[in-house]
Amino acid sequence: MSPTMSALRAGWSSGLIELRQSLTNAGDLLNHFLWPVLMLLVTYFVRDVSFGDTGFDLGTLVLPSILGMNSAMAMITMSQLLTMEREDGTLLRAKATPNGVAGYLTGKIVFVTLGLIVDLAIFLIPGLLIVPGLSIGSADAWLTLLWVLALGLIATLPIGAVLGSAFTSTRSQGLIMMPMMAMIASSGIFYPVSSLPDWVQVIAQIFPVYWLGLGMRSALLPDSAVAVEIGESWRHLETVAVLGAWAVLGLAIAPFVLRRMARRESGSTVAERREKALQRVG
Template structure:
């Protein structure tokens, strides 16, 4: 199961870098974020002495990592609609192998996207602490824990929505969470009640962990409680991870049981009617 899933994921990941549309998707958003950090690199944040671009860069990493759940959800819904999930269901351990493969491909694509953003951004954004092994270690565990916390949520969302068009319902809530999570502006500049809302969701904690890895110690003064709060970060992301790991397999199994050739045909017919 694991070997088949790994092979499937590796093939999907390789195909995403040989397909023009997918390759454009891998490059467009990371390079757009590079442009954002470039224009913010000399803009100071209040009287802290830190450039806004320096503060924003780690938050963008956290945002992109959390958006992996949207990618997972969109791909699962699309492949449910076109019958890919039905074919996986028909093979021994097919659903488990499918899920492993999807985790491999989405995670691999995310790491590539982050590298496309981070490498040029490190060259143009001043004030980052990337010269120590501790910074990269923090970056690694935060990214790994963040993926475990968000990918199962994406699988659940992909199981709930029955059509790719319905995925648009996810976009606005996700954008709302990003807006209050301190990605593009320190969360301490927001009202207290918005700060509490931000701390419920994993996006804020991913951004905080990334900032603790890449920013100098003095930057902690603009955070809540003037602390990087690593223990709280592990606790909140871990809670989301446990919730997702417990709920996602149950939801996926129930969704797979409802899949049939007739349901796929009905969805395809509705899609054709919309196009027509």
């Protein structure tokens, strides 16, 4: 077996182990349930709110949008993990073994992806019971959901890795959340973007969150719901084009940034970060 394949295999095993640990640890298990439950409450309270004169309830439109938003949030999870494990020396230990960084990153991708699928299931399964009017009876709906999710992860996880490489402290990760919240607010997740000002619609269509939400809506909503979308179209080709562009950008930048970050990691830099952290605690 080649060194690269050995690293990928080790990364796969590592990701599965991390997932199993997170699902058997009380604190991590709470994190898996907290956000989906909060989103379920939001969906429940808007399930009977009508959107204009379209005949659709807001809850029906919101549920698939939240799936898209949660998929995009995997980018933040990836960023936080890299920053945290860079700070505590985990990445340095991986660097010290042959092909260790490749195995480490594979493990993170596996862990984040499978953890996301668990979180989506926690939200979606009860959500299907709460919200009426979803189109879930055909194989095409689930195939569309799968390809949108897969392409969305390819588009967002490399960007998350780049962001994780840019921050040297978990405290600085908070800088990501405000732009992310603004992106979500303008992407039609909790209210159709077609009802927002034109300039907001233009900005929303630049980023992956909008397209992930649109793709999920195209999978789970009936065809008549397209009337509330921009151009009254699900725009699958545009979804592939924009998410594909983000994927190409991320995959082009991430290897360079990650190699540069790994080269700069040393025992002295890890010790320096720990000393700064202890000073803040003190």
